[in-house]
Amino acid sequence: MRSSRILVLFLLLVNSVCGQERCGSNTCTADEFCCNRSCSICLPLDGVCSTRFCPSSPAACFSGTTTVRVRDIGPLPLSDLRVGDHVQTAGGEYHEVYAFGHHDELASALYLEISTANGTALEVSPKHLVFLQDSTHPVAARDVRVGDWLRSILSQEKGLRVASIEEVERTGVYAPLTTDGTLLVNGIAASSYVALDEFEMHPWMQSRMASLSHLALAPFRLFCTTTKSCKTYNGDGIPRYPALLLRFFQRTAQLEGIFFRWLLLGSYLLVAAAASFLQLFANVYELVVLFGAVYLCIRALDMVGKVPQ
Numbered sequence: 155m156r157s158s159r160i161l162v163l164f165l166l167l168v169n170s171v172c173g174q175e176r177c178g179s180n181t182c183t184a185d186e187f188c189c190n191r192s193c194s195i196c197l198p199l200d201g202v203c204s205t206r207f208c209p210s211s212p213a214a215c216f217s218g219t220t221t222v223r224v225r226d227i228g229p230l231p232l233s234d235l236r237v238g239d240h241v242q243t244a245g246g247e248y249h250e251v252y253a254f255g256h257h258d259e260l261a262s263a264l265y266l267e268i269s270t271a272n273g274t275a276l277e278v279s280p281k282h283l284v285f286l287q288d289s290t291h292p293v294a295a296r297d298v299r300v301g302d303w304l305r306s307i308l309s310q311e312k313g314l315r316v317a318s319i320e321e322v323e324r325t326g327v328y329a330p331l332t333t334d335g336t337l338l339v340n341g342i343a344a345s346s347y348v349a350l351d352e353f354e355m356h357p358w359m360q361s362r363m364a365s366l367s368h369l370a371l372a373p374f375r376l377f378c379t380t381t382k383s384c385k386t387y388n389g390d391g392i393p394r395y396p397a398l399l400l401r402f403f404q405r406t407a408q409l410e411g412i413f414f415r416w417l418l419l420g421s422y423l424l425v426a427a428a429a430s431f432l433q434l435f436a437n438v439y440e441l442v443v444l445f446g447a448v449y450l451c452i453r454a455l456d457m458v459g460k461v462p463q
Contacts (some may be wrong), residue, residue, distance in 0.1 A: 215256045217265050217277035218326035220339050232328040232339075233259065237378075237385050244285060244336035244343035246307045252375055253384035255329035255346065258391030266295050267322045268342075270304065270314040276342045277324060283345035283364050285336075287313035291361050294349040305343040314342060327391065333379065335368040350400075353407055369423060370399060372430035 218233030225240040225248040235241070240248040265277040268284075278284065280296035287303035298304070303313035330337055331346050338344070347367035353360045374395045378384035387393055402422070409415040 215263065215279050215282065215327040215329040216339055216344075217263075217322075217324040218259070218328055219324065220277050222330070222337055222339055232330070233326055235328065235330060238382065241330065241332060242338045243332055243334050244305070244307065244338060245334070247334075249332045249334045249337075250379065251330045251332055252378040253331045253393055253396075254387070254391075255331050255393070255396055256327050256391050257329070257387055258327050260325065261327050261391060262323060262325050263327050265322050265324055266298075267320045268295065268298060268304070268316055269318045269320075270342075271317045272314060274314060274340055274342065276304075276340050276344075277322060278339070278344065279327075279348075281348045281351075282329075283347055283349060285343040285345070292345045292364050306341055307338065307343065331371070331375070333375065335364060350404065350407070366423070369426050369430060370403070371396065372426040374399075376429050 216232055218231055221229045221231050222235060223242040224230045224235070225242075227239075230239075235251060237251055237253060239251050241251055243249045263279060265279055267275055267277050269275045276284070276295075278295045281294050283292035284295050284298065285292045285305040286298070287305050298316060298319065300316050300319060302316045304316060305313050329346065335346050336343065337346060345364040347364045349360065349363055353363065359366060374384070374393070377395075384393060388397055390397070403419070406415055406418045409418075
């Protein structure tokens with residue numbers, strides 16, 4: 155009963171602070187920026203603002219030409235990867251792809267082509283997190299510099315030295331979500347998650363964004379791995395729950411009241427921690443109760459997504 159009361163309080167808090175900001179004009183002319191800060195600054199596409207081209211949108215992915223190693227198959231382009239496949243991750247083991255954080259075969263995106271001295275190249279969006287050889291936590295790809303050493307497998311001492319970094323445009327965006335939160339892309343260790351600009355003023359959280367994101371997605375991950383049904387996306391190629399969760403975190407980070415901000419974030423992370431725990435020890439009854447709580451979370455987060463555009 156106490157946990158139910160905490161969840162109700164959390165949902166009431168979300169309802170009171172989310173969905174208050176409105177987006178600016180949704181149309182534009184050539185070479186204009188067209189949305190206000192609360193909805194990200196978007197580039198024009200045929201006169202209409204499209205979040206898939208937003209610098210601060212969740213469109214942080216890999217190109218479809220990059221490859222992962224799939225169990226029983228071998229190297230496979232991300233464009234051919236499917237939910238349910240087991241891919242090699244940063245620790246060298248194989249883990250399930252339970253969903254895609256972003257999956258859009260038609261969207262165009264700008265990537266950083268990070269080439270290493272041994273000829274390996276990684277095409278990744280600037281905010282996606284990758285592992286450096288000498289860093290405990292992954293860093294945004296935009297912070298990688300020529301001369302840095304990228305990790306191949308976390309247990310290996312020898313990394314891959316960055317020889318050059320260029321910007322390229324590709325069609326297709328793919329961000330596999332694995333059960334351990336990492337993957338090897340073109341043999342380079344990367345996270346399934348991204349850096350969030352809204353948390354730049356909080357270095358401790360920003361440096362641990364991969365771990366916090368993995369925890370935050372625990373309810374979604376538990377639902378996906380149990381039901382095997384997380385294969386649908388919104389108009390921007392993003393699953394509904396992660397899209398709403400991302401917007402909730404972004405707007406909560408912009409709140410002026412420090413106490414209220416951390417109360418909201420902390421309350422949600424407690425719910426997520428319970429989901430992560432139940433993923434290890436859940437029985438059927440507990441899963442039913444948890445899915446009910448996750449559904450309430452989705453409804454609360456949906457209030458954020460219903461802001462008039």
